[in-house]
Structure formats: C-alpha cells, structure tokens
Amino acid sequence: MSSDNEQPEEPAASGPEQLALIRETVRKAKVPKAKPRTWRGAVLAKELPVARVLVNKGVLHLDQFFDYAVPEELDADARPGVRVRVRFGAGGHRVREGRREGGGLIDGFIVERRADTDYGGALAALAYVVSPEPVLSPEMLTLARAVADRYAGSLADVLQLAVPPRNGRAESKPSPEPLPLPDAPDAGTWQRYGRGPAFLSALAGGGVPRAVWTALPGPHWPDELARAVAATLASGRGALVVVPDGRRAARLDSALTALLGEGRHALLTAESGPEKRYRQWLAVRRGSVRAVVGTRAAMFAPVRDLGLVAVWDDGDSSLSDDNAPFPHVREVLELRATHDKCAFLLGSTSCTVEAAQLVESGWALPLTAARETVRQAAPLVRTVGDAELARDEAARAARLPSLAWQVVRDGLKTGPVLVQVPRRGYVPALACERCRATARCAHCAGPLQAPDQRDVSCRWCGRDAGDWHCPECGGTRLRARVVGARRTAEELGRAFPAVPVRTSGRDHVLDAVPGRPALVVSTPGAEPIAEGGYTAALLLDGWAMLGRPDLRAGEDALRRWIDAAALVRGQSEGGTVVVVAEPTLRPVQALVRWDPIGHAQRELAERAELGFPPVSRMAAVIGRTDVVGAFVAAAELPGDVEVLGPVPLPDPPAGRPRRPGDPPIGETWVRALLRVPPGSGAALATALKSAQASRLARGGTEQVRIRIDPLDLG
Known part of the structure; x- marks a missing residue:
C-alpha cells in the first residue's frame, strides 16, 4: 500500500512543458477524449483510470458517488468493492469532485472502475487501498440503496451497518474449503404443521415459498428452523436466519450443529468478538460457508446464491436498529426476498400485525398447525381479574391470588415454576374509569395524556381533549393506570421459604435452569429455558403491560405472555399458566384460546379502519x-x-x-x-x-x- 505522501515530488511545469505532460498522461491512460487527470505527476492506470467511490460521509446532500483517479501503482488492488482512503475536504466539494489539496483522508468503497469521467476538472487520486479484499458486492450495494431509500437515509449509513469493521488478522487467514452439499433432511416435527413437509420439500427442490409460520409452543422451533436451513443448503443455495438476541442464536447454532455438523454455517453475533465475527463474515462472503445465523446486523450478511431468508420473533424491538436510518430486520429481509428471488420465512410463537398483513395481502402463505394439535401442545391458561383480586385475602396479604398460590404449590411438587413480572418504568396511560378501555383522541385516535394531572391532551396531535367521552360505554371520567414492577422475588420467598428463588433480568440473565423445583422470577424476554419445561407459570401485573400508552401495547403484551407460556409443559403433561389481568380484554382472551393469529387479524382490521400502521x-x-x-x-x-x-x-x-x-x-x-x-x-x-x-x-x-x-x- 502506498499513500499520496509517498509519491515522488516533481518540479512544477509550466507552458509547453505542462501541456506535454498532460498529453503524455492522457496517452498512457488510453482514455479517448479524457480530460487531463494528474495528481503531483503520478502516472495513471493504463486501463479504466477512474474509480467511482462511495465516500463514508453519512450526510444526505453527499449521498452520491465521487470520481477519483487511479495511480498506476494501485491499479491491481483498486478493484470494485475494496476499501480505500481518499482526500475529501470538510463539508465535501462539488458533485464527483475530489478535493485537490488540503482535504482530510476519509474511508470509502470503490463501486466501479471507469474509462472516463463526466467531471470537467482535475481529479484527485486515490490515497491508498486499505485492503485488496473486496467487501462490497453489487448485490449488497443494490440492497443498501433500497434500504436507504425506504428509510429516507443515506447509502453510507446503511453500509456502516452492513459491512463490519476490518480486522487485519482475520483477513490474512484463509477461509476453509466449502463442504459438500448435505442431504435434504426429513420433516421431523414439521409434520405437526399442515403445510410443513411441503414447505421443506419446496426449499429442497429449489423453490421460493414465502410463509408466515406460527410455531407451536415447546422447545422444537430451533430444530425446525435448522431443518429449513438444511433443506435450502441441499438445493445448492444459501440460507440466512436472523434472531433477536444471542441466547436464541446460540440455541439455533446448537440445533444446526447437531443436524449438519461443524463448518456448514457461521454464527454472527456481538458475543463472538470483532476478530472472530469478521473472520466468519469473510468466510460467508468468500463462499466458504453458505448458511448464516445471527442477530440484527446479520440481516445484511453477504450469503452466496441466497435461497432462504428467515426471521424469528419479528415483534421483538431488538430487531429494529437504533442507528440511522433505523431499518427493521423484517423489512430488510422482505427486500432481499424480492430482489434476490428467494424464499422467505417469518416465524414466531405469536403473530404481529405486520405478519398478518403479509398473509392477508397474499404476499406470504400461513404455516400453522391444526387446532387440536395446538390444544395438546399449549398449557392450560387460567385468569385472575381485578374483581377477584379485590376480594382475595391472600392477594391482599401476599400480592399472590389464591388460584396462583395453589398453582405454584402444585407445580413445585414436580419441577420449576416461572413467574413473569413487568419491568419498571412503563409510562402511565389514561383509561375509562368505568370500562377501562384505553382513552384515545377523537381526531387522530392517539393516546391521551394529562402531564399536569388536569389538562388532558393527545400525545400525537396535541389537541385538547377535555370533553372526552368513552366510545365503548359513554363514560366521561378518566383514570390513570399506575404501573411498575413489584418486589415479587422477596414476596414469593416469604410465601415459599423452603424453595430456592432464582431471578433473571437485565442485569443478570439466566440461559437455563435445571428441572428441579424452584421459583424463577423473570422480566419479559429474559426467561431462561427449563430442563423438561416449566410445570407452571404466573404472569403477574398484566395491567402494567396492557396499560402502556402505545399502539402496540396489546400486541406486545400477548407476545410476551405467549413467549413465557410456550416454555411451560403442554396441557397433556399438566402444564398450567395463570395470567393476572382483566379476563374480558382481547389479548387475555387470545392467550386463553391460544389464538395469536385471530388477535393479529382483528388488530389489523381495526387499524385499517382508524388509519393506523401498518395499513398506513x-x-x-x-x-x-x-x-x-x-x-x-x-x-x-x-x-x-x-x-x-x-x-x-x-x-x-x-x-x-x-x-x-x-x-x-x-x-x-x-x-x-x-x-x-x-x-x-x-x-x-x-x-x-x-x-x-x-x-x-x-x-x-x-x-x-x-x-x-x-x-x-x-
């Protein structure tokens, strides 16, 4: 590698000498009608002496390509897709104009080599090639542009998310040789789904099915996803699966290793560390590995001959990137499925409104089990409402209803019991005092707020709502839903002094617990896996999650409840779940019936009527x-x-x-x-x-x- 500072200085030429130098440079470059392009007397590449560069400036008014001259000594390494350093002045310059002098060095990618430029001035030269490894393919560039346009962002910002930072040691190591294609797997537990075996057969035969998969409760979903990946690999194509967190990625990693053996897939998570992650990413880009399992950033993984993209639990907020332009994994994988003409699988034990819309529009087909199969796999769900809590002496004394106390006592005889408690810090919402329906603005249907406890207004449009009345029951009085986590672990410890109490939350998340009797208190999303499944689960303070002033409160509460209840043994094995929430509310009824699809469909219909996303x-x-x-x-x-x-x-x-x-x-x-x-x-x-x-x-x-x-x- 060489930088511009290493190039030999030549005395300044003037008059006829300068004209001769320009003509000689153009002749050596062999570019017909090319304009003079020199930089400190450097000799340009003989063929395609112009590099079109995407500079790493994530500002929208510079969201374009810039032309640079390619010195002869960089000709071999300056290929499309490689990282380069170029001079670029503060604030940029005119379109496709490299800064001639005094600009700072900035990272970029070569996207194209050209014979000529349409810029009329002298081009700056590439300073140096960071690495001859091409990391930006035309397919990734097309995908990044589509994502940038959809989210009103810049191409450079998207590529910062898509291409990991370089690691020299990882880059210098050769990638392993690709393994032979595996055999197509048998259907396994996909037999439980009506169209499951046909879906796997389509993948193995090179087809491009698109499905929204509502998975049955239990521990089988990692193996089922692994079989979908194996079927795609058997067709000679690649596969990509994105999950919300490292714990679920580890489960899928283990399932793939057990099914296919070592070396057939890459695991891309933050826990891997920068060197190992970049080495795995390079193995994927070089074609040594054809399958990827990873967390959010893996949605851009450069899988060769992509045949399947899959996302698990698309309702998890972790799948929406916190960096500009804030892309969501589900939407990016939809774009990849369309552009790469590959299969698409959206799986979850629950169902988001966006998933229901994909099915309703016909873009994807539903992949579900028969109702009888669902009833056998799901635990028995029982409810405790506010009225029962008010009359329950045990609930007032220990904050644990009598029904829940009985279920816990029976469950602890044979195994662990899960207790889910909402996190602290939920924002209070306003609801009708009579029927407790969420209070919404009459103009835009946004949630109402009372910042000073007196004036009521809309959180969305800011209109005054002092004359509000409930469209459900006609009530005019509002109540605040005070929310927050309770000291559940200590209270349960006093109620069951002979049983160990384990906690899992943001500061300390457990991956798994043994199958022995114990109380496991967890916040939503941090529930550990129990060996053999939990015997019972308590879903406490349901009003806390349902009372959030957010469009997705009901959908999100149901998803978190189902995720926790799916860890409990099936009804045929005595598994029981008790949810402490108003039994008449729609999400609670959907949990009792184990019907996330019906809940999502009704939510979608209401949002269409009110003009809510994703319809709008x-x-x-x-x-x-x-x-x-x-x-x-x-x-x-x-x-x-x-x-x-x-x-x-x-x-x-x-x-x-x-x-x-x-x-x-x-x-x-x-x-x-x-x-x-x-x-x-x-x-x-x-x-x-x-x-x-x-x-x-x-x-x-x-x-x-x-x-x-x-x-x-x-």
Missing part, C-alpha cells in the same frame, strides 16, 4: 419546536399527508444513561407525526430525504431526526 405509513420528525415546524413546512410532502402535532417529547427517565437520540440537556424537543395512506409511503420517504438533504446543503446545523415507521407511537 408514518414518519416521525423530531427536533426543536421551531426547527421541526420549519422543516415540515418546507418539505414538499405528498398531497394526502396528515400532519399530527408537533407535541413535546417527555424527558428521558431519571437515572437512565443518555442515548444518542436524546435531546441536549436543558432543551425540550418535539415530535411531529406524518401519516399517509397506503401507496404513498415511498413518496413520503422521498420527500423527507430530499428536504433533509436540501437543509444540510444550505448549512443547516440544528439537528432534525427522521424515523420512518417508528416503533413507539405512544
């Missing part, structure tokens, strides 16, 4: 009040857009570490929601991206954050 498309614009107002006014938004707000954003919770998206200390930020009907989402993203690029090009310094399809609308 939304974008959030966040920043200071004056900046957001000016930005929205200047943007050339689609004619059918509806602007909700802006409304002030709440301050970050006390004690929580500050995050990149938090407002500066002492400043109050607002959020405006932009809503468009179906078919206008792409136009909205294009308008917001164009407005942001124009603002930055004019020197705008005030921060404006844009998020397409925000997860939290509360």
